[in-house]
Amino acid sequence: MAQEFELQNFLPYMLNQAAEASGLAFQKHYKDRYGMLRTEWRVLFHLGRYGGLTATEIGAQARVHKTKISRAVAALEAKRFLTRTEQACDRRSEILALTPAGQAAFVEICNAAQRFDDRIAGRFTAHEVAVLRKCLAQIAGRDAPRENSPI
Template sequence: MDKNEAFELQDFLPYLLNQAAEESSLAFQKIYKDRYGMLRTEWRVLFHLGIYGRRTAKEIGRRSKMHKTKISRAVARLEERRFLTRTRDEDDRRLEYLDLTAMGEAAYRDLRKVATRYDARLSTDFSDQELSILRNALRKLARM
């Protein structure tokens, strides 16, 4: 009754996913870090604003599933470094709208280009069918 089945750590999805996530983001991380001194939370906020335009912190949080304190700090740092500005909503003064500055836009476009190339490079190892299954599975696992 030992239940001593072979358990392969390498097959355990949470572990495997984590290794793949870590390894695959390393080289991209190096770029946004070296080039703009950004943290992971920061490029994410930057991208959200770059892609979807003016948003509140709340909206970014809902989509990215980042906790609001992470976002609050990322926004503070991005503002300090002049990548974005905040504007209070005059009708509901709890809200503030975030907009990329020209510098923020430039950084976004630059990093988007890098990300696009980077994603393409990662994808070369797989067929179109594999890629579509992979992305689909990941979206399901991520519940998004």
């Protein structure tokens, strides 16, 4: 059995290669352009898309551990892309919101992402893309304990 096994056809390996390749290519829109890390771009996205949120809310939506959120928020704040606002009712957490500069970056990166996605999808038929998305969603949803796994 092990004699016929090929890493090239192993789905987790193929997924990893495809994810790395596309992720690496997309980096230029947030890393090269703004010096952001992936988690920073994700936090930026959630704030841009859903408005003022607390760090915990972002972590829950993005399924990212609070440590990573904390670091990303600090980095975005240093870049003047977001501001924190204390809440009177609960002084433990703060509402995070994008500054105009953060908003601008959000819009630009989202537009680039949309074009990037279109470009990948353009290589396949509509049916193939539909199947791809369905399979990816399925695989991401299952097999993933996820609650607190990617810390």
